[in-house]
Amino acid sequence: MEFFPVISLITFLPLIGVLFILLVRGDEETVARNARYTAIWTSSATFIVSLFLWINFDNTTADFQFVEKIEWIPGFSTSYHVGVDGISIFFVLLSTALTPICVLASWKSITKRVREYMIAFLILETMMIGTFVALDFLLFYIFFEGVLIPMFIIIGVWGGERRVYSAFKFFLYTLAGSVLLLVAILVLHYESGTTDIPELLSYNVPVEIQPWLWIAFFASFAVKMPMWPVHTWLPDAHVEAPTAGSVILAGVLLKMGGYGFLRFSLPMLPIASEQFTPLIYTLSVVAIIYTSLVALAQEDMKKLIAYSSVAHMGFVTIGIFTASQYGLQGSIFQMLSHGIISAALFLCVGVVYDRIHSRDINRYGGLVKRMPKYSAIFMLFVLGSVALPGTSGFIGEFMILIGAYKANTWVALLATTGIILGAAYMLYMYRRVIFGELLKDDLKEILDLDFRELCIFTPLIILVFWMGIWPQPFLDVMDVSVKNLLENYQLALNR
Secondary structure, eight states: OTTOOHHHHHHHHHHHHHHHHHHOOSSHHHHHHHHHHHHHHHHHHHHHHHHHHHHTOOTTOOSOEEEEEEEEEGGGTEEEEEEEOTTTHHHHHHHHHHHHHHHHHTTTTOOSSHHHHHHHHHHHHHHHHHHHHBOBHHHHHHHHHHTHHHHHHHHHHHSOTTHHHHHHHHHHHHHHHHHHHHHHHHHHHHHHSOOBHHHHHHSOOOTTTHHHHHHHHHHHHHHHTTOTTSOTHHHHHHHHSOHHHHHHIIIIIHHHHHHHIIIIIHHHSHHHHHHHHHHHHHHHHHHHHHHHHHHHTOOBHHHHHHHHHHHHHHHHHHHHHTTSHHHHHHHHHHHHHHHHHHHHHHHHHHHHHHHHOOOBGGGOOOGGGTOHHHHHHHHHHHHHHTTOTTSHHHHHHHHHHHHHHHHOHHHHHHHHHHHHHHHHHHHHHHHHHHSSOOOOHHHHTOOOOOHHHHHHHHHHHHHHHHHHHOOHHHHHHHHHHHHHHHHHHHHHHHO
16 A cells, blocks of 8 residues: 555546546437536545545654655656645645535536536646645646636636636736746756755755745735735636636635645745735735725625635735744635635525526525525525634634734734624625515525535535534644644744
8 A cells, every 4th residue: 555656546537537528429418418427426536535645644744645756857857746744635635525516516507518518627626636736846837837727718618708808817817927936946946956845845045036936936826815916817707607617716726825825935935934924914914804895895796705715815824924833724724614615605606596697696685485495504604704603714714813913913903804894794795695575576486405406515514514613633634744834934034
């Protein structure tokens, strides 16, 4: 079992599903049916195999585990090097868990070019997993950028009316930031002679180039998060993307920016990270307050949840740059929690959108009379989003605020206003959609959740409560890796 390439299997298993889907022949209906079943079986199998990582993970070491290393481009000293530690393991699990849910959510809503849609999703899964397991900077970059292509196609082909505009905006914004990331990788390679991430983590980057590299990293990761003021692509992309596209976008893709800060900015460029911490705090606080106020004014449900994502990611960046145990663990936990809750909220919007074909808040009202199950589930995720104790949202935000309070009291105080505003816009939306008079004729005939939809929400509900009531299994896994990161960070600052 020692040499079994489990990470490569998890990463490339979806591509085997792609191959099977490509081989399917027959009329359009047969192809669509087989593509759906192949995608659900492949993505479910990938998730089951990925659980092996968690079950066999050693909590006592900060080293990378399940490592595979094969020489790839010898002249450039680049290798196919993959592995996971306490920071990356849950992002892999998040990617593998959300993909089958997305396939199931698209079962009925996607009727055109089903084969191509399922292929795009399975390729996207490979790219997402690859981003979190890559231990070579060039390999990371290929996966990190590779995510853009299937996502661009998903938004541009199966999106709403302004899908082409949104797809291009998403693509160009994220690509512009990533060009600088590539330059930074080349500079690091020139300085250190390697692109191997474990080697770079122990390499002392010269102090005079750290700020420049940090800005290059920041340009890429801040757009991905997205941080204010480079967040404007996100509401557009969310509004136009199909439901499953929004789920992956909010659930996994936004986390890549946070993961980049945790994996590269903080440990590789500690002196620059400390220098730029006030900038991060300022941008994060502005993001939390500004986007929360903008969310209050939204009439489109998807846009409101998209702006709330920017506010939640503001908490994450504050937590990361507090450079404290509570802050970092809280940030990782908050990213996982947000990945589940925001994915579930987009699925909730998708449920009513499939029935009425409108995302407008004013279009609804009184749904509780016709859809009690839906109303209860929607309420649960709304409360998770506003960090109600007992839900996963509370643990992450509470830990971040403890870390922030120790680092900077004013930042913690201003960030807390985001929680109050978050409760305001979320509950305001919920009240308008669910309660009130049932006046619209088509809403009087609307059906409650069916068995397939209940199957989609059940694992997400379990996770929200599990992480909120018993967070220890999650915190134990990341504990040693975070401690090790912080020790190395402090050592570098004290040199």
